[in-house]
Amino acid sequence: MTLNQSSGTSGSRIFSKLSRFMVAILILTLIMVSNSPPRAYAYTGDFSPKNFDFSSLELSESGPIVPTSWQYYNNNPDFEPTTSPLNEAVGNATSILRAAPISRIGSEVDVIEVVDGVWILSGKPYGSVVIKSDNNTLIAVSTGESAEDGQLFREVIRQEISDLPIGAVIYDHAHYPKGTETLLDGDVPTMIIAHPDSNEIVKNSTGFANPNISELGPYLDARAKIQFGANLPEIGRDAMLVPQTFVVGAESAWIPADTEVADGETLTVEGIEMQFFHAITDTEDTLTIWLPNYNGYGIVIDNVVWPQNNLYTLRGDRHRPPQDWIAALKTIRDLQPDIILPVSSGGNPIISKEKCFDAVTSLMDMMRFINDQSLRLTAQGVRPDELTHHMSMPDSLLQSPFVNEFYGQFDTYPAAQPTFNHGWFSGYAEDIHSLPRAVYADYLIQLSGGEENVMAAYTAAMDQSEYLWAKELAVNLYYAVPNNDTYRQALADVFRQLGQMSPGAIVRNFYIGAALNLERKIAISLTDIEPTEWVTENPAEAVDRLRIRIAPELATGVAGVLEFNIDGNRSALHIRNSIAEFIPKPDEYYQAIDASVETLGDNFAAYYRGEIGVDEFLANSSSTTGPAQELLSVFDEFAVIPMYPDNRDL
Structure with missing residues (x-):
């Protein structure tokens, strides 16, 4: 059994349209094979987008397969990073090469085209599965993370698959149902199918996170922007080895689901029998979709089997x-x-019972190993931050x-298991x-x-490839004198080295x-703010979220009830005892x-987002009564704070 080509698509056209990423993978492989002997971890399966044959690849890495030990970062002088021919990014391509075929x-x-009547969109890691119905x-299945995605997917479907109308939509989890309206066009x-919790999760999610504590949604979104490299350059050593497509906070075209399915429920969807199973993976509303007999094949569509975990x-x-x-x-x-x-999850179709099972x-087994060994060691008294060692x-x-x-990365997983159970304290x-x-x-x-002595020790550690020790020394120099350019650059240099090795x-x-934030080249921050539209729609x-901005040093001795009337929506804050x-x-x-304070939503949003101060906010309001200015002055005004500022205030 092999992957079918898209209808009317020749092999030469498939090759000519091979993505720049895959071409870069091939060049990376040749570079790395020529620079070092092949490792014993070559993969010879037939997973491949557009039927390109990866079976001849022999993977050769610039570092060990798994950096599970601190010695990898602290005693590895022979490590040589790879420079991507795609965008000149510098890093460790080991796992990219391992994951490329799948x-x-x-x-x-x-x-x-997987089998007759079933397609999956490639390119975007969350490209839709499209099924021709009876x-x-x-x-x-899946509509993308934005209105733009939905429009793009529809264009591709119309050009490459069919002009038939879309008769049903299925959301497999809460991250990628946000292109529905533009996909449908x-x-x-007849139905939009989802897990029973899906609508609530999507509604309460911020740009990408589904926070346990809603007030911290913007903080998690700020971290998501770092994770997805939102501010990294597109070209050069600091660009991403695999350019990312995620845009945190992009315009949504989500339509709420109208058909909830129970765990194990079977439905006939546009004439096709499907069974749905609830799952918890990276979201708590994951659906596994089972087509027991589609043209003679048993097909699973899922957000469970990830090619990159x-x-x-x-x-x-x-917690996952x-x-x-x-x-x-x-x-x-x-x-x-x-x-x-x-x-x-960006995975290629997995075809044959044997390969699915494997x-x-x-x-x-990988997840069981991480979980059980984390718990085994915790039960023996090992601290969470020591587990990976x-x-x-x-x-x-x-x-x-x-x-x-x-x-x-494997070494980032173990601590999450015990801390979910017992919190931050190691025992x-x-x-x-702590100081x-x-x-x-x-x-x-x-x-x-x-x-001078600490800086000398840092320099010696860098020369000896003791990068974790160098990091500790540079961190302390930075926190002692955060505006010292030499110390900032020292910490940036070791961060960049650790990043290139990872x-x-x-x-x-x-x-x-x-590293780039320390060099003041980009504005990386752990602070973020809700968009204007959210504020005006949820006044x-x-x-309520202003509560977490109250500054005790400003609120001492201040008390009173302050009412807000925002576009006719009334609520209040009772300020007392610095709460x-x-x-x-x-x-x-x-x-x-x-x-x-009586005001329009846009004016309040501008104040809430830190675009105007208290004085301008009150001046632009329709009316104010009582000591509104005094009561408002106890709250921090929102401002973006760099991850590594020049002062010691935080």
């Missing part, structure tokens, strides 16, 4: 319990599919191309209290005999982003209103 990520959206319509589906995400989000992900994989394994279509089992992925698991670090008494970072830096530098795209992006919730209590119904509150 990935459909590329620079252009195109079509893979009702002479199309069924689309006037088509009226990420069991914990550095951007921060809800390995046990739940493993349970979802078991469900797929037990179905014994002929074909797996990893719709939202992929699923490899991922299950005692774990190394078994060679037997590394034989599978699905066990790779193209996206997430060791010395971890209860402020800057104060610790002052003490360390004093003990070392001054800044096989995981996420880890690399955080290191490189931090009461925005007022602010949100009052959703001021008329029913036990204390009378002391001050009020």
Whole structure:
């Protein structure tokens, strides 16, 4: 059984349209093979976008397969990074090469015809699965992360697949249902199917996160921008080795689902029998879709079998319990599919029962190893941040191309397991209290005999490839004198080195982003703010979120109830004891209103987003009463704070 070509598409056309990313992968391979002997981890399967044959690839890496040990970063003088022919980015291409044969990520959206009547869009990692129905319509699974995606997917479907109307839409999870309206473009589906929690999760999500604490949504979005390299240059050593397509906060064309499916429920969708299974993976509303007999094939469409795993995400989000992900994989394994279509994770079609079984089992065992070893060591008293020093992925698991670090990195996963259970405290008494970072830096530098001695030790560590030790020294120099350009550059240099050594795209992006911020070349920040549209559409919730901006040093001795009337929506804050209590119904509150502000939504949004100050906000308001200015002055005005500022205020 092999992948079909798209209808009317010749092999020469397929090759001519091969994405720049895949061409770059081939060149990277040739460069790395010529620079070092082949490793024993070549993959010879037939996974490939557009039927290009990767079977002859022998993968040769610029570093070890898995940097599970601190010695990789601190005692690896022979490491030589690879320079991408695509954009001159410098980094570790080990896992990119391992994942390339099972990935459909590329620079252009195109079509893979899997079997007659089933297609999957390549290029975007979340390109739609398209199914021809028995009702002479199309069924689309996943619609993209933005209105722009939906429009692009529709154009490709119309040009390469069919002019049939889209008769049904299925959301496989909450990250990529945001291109629906533009994908439909006037088509009226009989149903939009999703997990019962999907609508609520999408509605409450920020740009990319589904936060447990809604007030921290913008903070998680700021971290997501770093994770996805939103501010990294497109060309040069600091560009991403694989250019990313994600845009945090892009315009959405989401349409709420109108058909909820229970776990295990079977539906006839446009004449096709489908069964739906609930799963928890990177979101809690994941659906696995099972077509038990589509033209003689058992087909799974899923957000479970990832070609690049990420069991914990550095951007921060809800916990991803390995046990739940493993349970979802078991469900797929037990179905014994002929074909797996990893719709939202950038994976190529997996074809044949044997290859489906191998992929699923490899991922299950990798996750089980991470989870069980993390818990085993925790039960022995190992601190969360020390777990990774005692774990190394078994060679037997590394034989599978699905066990790779193209996206997430194994050594970032273990600590997430025990901390989800017991929180931040390790159990060791010395971890209860600590000095402020800057104060610790002052003490360390004093003990070392001054800044010159620490800088000399840093230089020696860099010369000896002891990069983790060099990082510790540079961090303390920065926190002692954060506006010193030499110390900032020292920390930037070691961050860039660590980023270039890291096989995981996420880890690399955080290191490189931090380096560029220290060099004052880009504005990397852990602060972000909701868009104007959100504020004007949710005025009461925005007022409520002002609570977390109250500054105790400004609020000492200040008390009163401040009412906001924003486009006729009334709510209030009771300020007292350096806190602010949100009052959703001021008329029913036990204390009378002391001050009020009546204003338009756009004016309040400008104040909320830090675009204007208190004085201008009040001047632009329709009316104010009482000590409104005094009460408003206890709140921080929003401002973007650099990740590595020039001062010691934070």
